[in-house]
Amino acid sequence: MNMFTISGSPHVHGDESVKKIMYTVVYAMVPAILVSIYFFGLDAARVLLISVMACLFFEWAIQKYLIKGPVTINDGSAIVAGILLAFNIPANIPSWIIIIGALVTIGVAKMSFGGLGKNPFNPALVGRVFMLISFPVQMTSWPVPKALFSSQVTDAITGPTALGILKEGVGAGKTIEQIMTDPNMPAYIDRLTGNMTGSLGEMSALALILGGIFMVIRKVIDWQVPVSIIATVFAIAGIFHLIDPTHYIDPTFHLFTGGLMLGAIYMATDMVSSPMNMSGKVFYGVGIGLITIIIRLWGAYPEGISFAILIMNAFTPLINSAFKPKRFGTVAK
Amino acid sequence: MKSLKTFARGGVHPDENKFSANAAIEALPLPKQLVIPLGQNLGAPPKALVKKGDIVKVGQLIAKGEAFISANLHSPASGKIAKIDDALDASGYRRQAIFIDVDDDIWEEHIDRSEDINRTISLSKEEIVARVKECGVVGLGGATFPTHVKLMIPGGKTAEYLVVNGVECEPYLTSDHRLMLEKGEEVLIGIKILMKALGVEKAIVGIENNKTDAIQHLKKLAENYNGIEIQALYVKYPQGGEKQLIKAVLNREVPSGKLPIEVGCVVSNVGTAFAVYEAVQKNKPLIDRVVTVTGKAVKKPSNFLVRIGTPVSDLLKAAEGLPENTGKIINGGPMMGKSVSSPDIPVVKGSSGILLLPREESKRPQPKPCIRCSKCTVVCPMGLEPYLLAKMSKLELYEKAEKDSIMDCMECGSCQFTCPSNLPLLDYLRLGKQRVGHLIRTRK
C-alpha cells in the first residue's frame, strides 16, 4: 500500500536556501574582485585564490577529521569568508600569511564556536585583526596600484594608504591643506574608483556599492546597517569638519577610504554576527559608525571599522534582547 | 494604478498554483455509505440522537449540540443508521462517528430545494440566530467555529463592521473563488442576513486581486445590496487570517490576545455566508460544501459540491484518480492544512480542499543550522521572533517563550516557509504553544 508522509504544516517551502544566500553574496563581490585584479593584477588573483582555497580546505579538514560530522563546504559560506578575508589584506602579502589568516578565520572564529551560524564575530574580520596584530609590517605595506596591462613593471613599490597619510599628517601637526599636497595622496576621483593603495577589496567604493545594492534587492542584507554606519561617520566627521576645517578633513574623505564601504556593506552585514531586528540593526550601525570615527579621529589606528564591527558584534546578543520587533496588536513602546 | 490594500507587517508569496480556478462546481453523486464524525466543529461535539437501525431523511437532525459552543449535525442523505462507531478522521485519530447506509435522496419536506433566489429577508434578528444554530452552521473557512455563537455579541461590545473573508490566500484552493462566481448573489444575501443578525450597517468583502473575475462579479451584484463593499486586496499570505484581514481592509489592529469584536468587527467567510443564506432562506441545514481537489499531478483539478461524510477517496476518483507519485495527502491548503495518512477519511464541515503533493515535494529537506538571517522575523505577520521562540521551545524555556508572545503565533507557517535553513520552526512553535497554554491554564 501507498505510504503517505505525515508532517506538520507548512507543506511547501519558498526558494530560499543557505546556498542561494551565500552565492548571492559571492556574485555581489564580483565587481570588487574585478577592480582588485585590474589594479593589482595577478597578485590580487593569487591572494583571492589562496584565501578561498585555504578557507575551503580548513573547513573541510576540520569537519571531516576533527568534528567527524557532515562536510558542508558546498554551502558557500567558506567561499564568502575566503573572499572577505582576501579583501581585507594587501595584494603583496606572502602566501603563507594568508594561509595562517584563513586558519584563524575558519578554525578559530568559525568552527570552534560550532560552525555556520554560531560564530559571535565576523570570522574574516577576526582573521584579519589577528594578522594585523601578528604581522603588522606585512599587513600595512600596501602596493601601489598599477593598472593591469599597463607597461609599469615596478612590482615592489609600496606606499601608505590615504588614511595613513592623513593620520600621520595630523599627528605631525600639519593642516589638512598641507596633507592634501602630499604626493602620495590619491586624488578624489581615484578614491572613488579605487586607484589608490590599500587592501584588495577596499579599493573601489563604486564597485562595493554596486554589489551592496544587488544584495539589498536580493534581500541578502538589509540597507539599515550600511546606511546607518555611513550616515553616522559622515555626520560626525562633517560636524568636526565644519567646526575646524584646518584639522578635520571633509567627511566624504572618510567614506571612500580605509575600507569603510567594505566594512559597512560586506562585513558588518554578516547575518550571523549582526542583530536580528530592524531597530536593533540601526542601533548597531550607528554604534559601528561612532566607534569607527572615534578611532579614526583620535585613536592610534588610521582606520578603525574592523575594530568597530568586532566591538558591536559583541553587543549583538544584548541588542537582540533590547530591540524587539513591534508585536502585532500592541502599542509601540 | 492605485496600490491595493493589504496588511502591513510580514507575509510571504507562495506559488499560487490555482489549477482548479476555472473548474465549475460539480455535484458529486451520493456514496453508498456516509461517515459523519461527531466532532467536526470547534468546541464540544454534539450528542448523537439516532441509533443503529434508525431511518433518516436528508436534513434530519442526527446529533444535537448541547454545550454553549457546539453545533448540530444533520443527515446528508436518506437511509439507515448502520452503526455509531470510531472512524479515522482528518485529525489522524479514530473518533466517534455516525455511519449511514445511503439508499436514497429523500429530503425533509420543510427544506426548499428550488434554485430560485430568495431575496427577502423576513426573519428577525433573533430568528436568524436561532435558525443558524438549528441548521448547524459553522465557520467554513477552516476554523469551524459555530456561527450562531459568533452572532451573539458579548455584552458591552458593539459590532460596527462585518468583514467577509473572500481572500482564499491558501495556494491551490479555489472553493471560495468558485462559490463567489457561481453563487455570488446568494453569498451577498447571506452577508445581508449576517449584517441584520449583528445589527451592523456596513460589510466589507476582502478579495485578493488574483480573483479579478470574482471581484468584478460581486462588485456588480453589490450595487443592489446596500452597505456591502467589495475590496480588492494585494495578494499576500496570510491575508485570510482574521487579524490580517481586518488590518488590510480597515487598518485596525486587533489587540494581542483579543477577538475582532474588540475593534468593532466580526469576521466571516464567504462559504459561511452562503451556508447562512441556505439555512435562513431555504431552511437547509449544513449538509454539503464545496471542496477543491487539486495538485500538480491531479488529472482533473476540480471543485466538488459534496455531502458531508463522503469519503475523500470518492472525490479523488471523480478527479480521475490518485496520481501515481502522490507522497502526501493534505486536508486543506499547503500552508495550514493537515497531512492525512489515508484517503479513507470523510469530508467534514471544515474540509476546504484536498491537495495531493507529489513525492518529491512531500519530504522536508535536511535542516541546516540557523544562520540568523532574520528572514523568519521579517515575514512573521504577528511581529514575533520565530527563530528565538523555536529555540526557547526546544530548550523548554516556556516562561520566556510566553513573555516573548508565543501565544500570538497564528501558526500561519510563513516563518518556516521562508527559512533558508529549512528549520522546522512551526513544529517547535506548536509544541511551545501547547506547553505554554497548559502553563497558563494551570496557573488560573
Ligand code: SF4
Ligand atoms: S507561524 Fe507563527 S511565528 Fe511563524 S510566521 Fe506565522 S505567526 Fe509568525
Ligand code: SF4
Ligand atoms: S529564517 Fe531560519 S535561518 Fe533565518 S533566522 Fe529564522 S530560523 Fe534562522
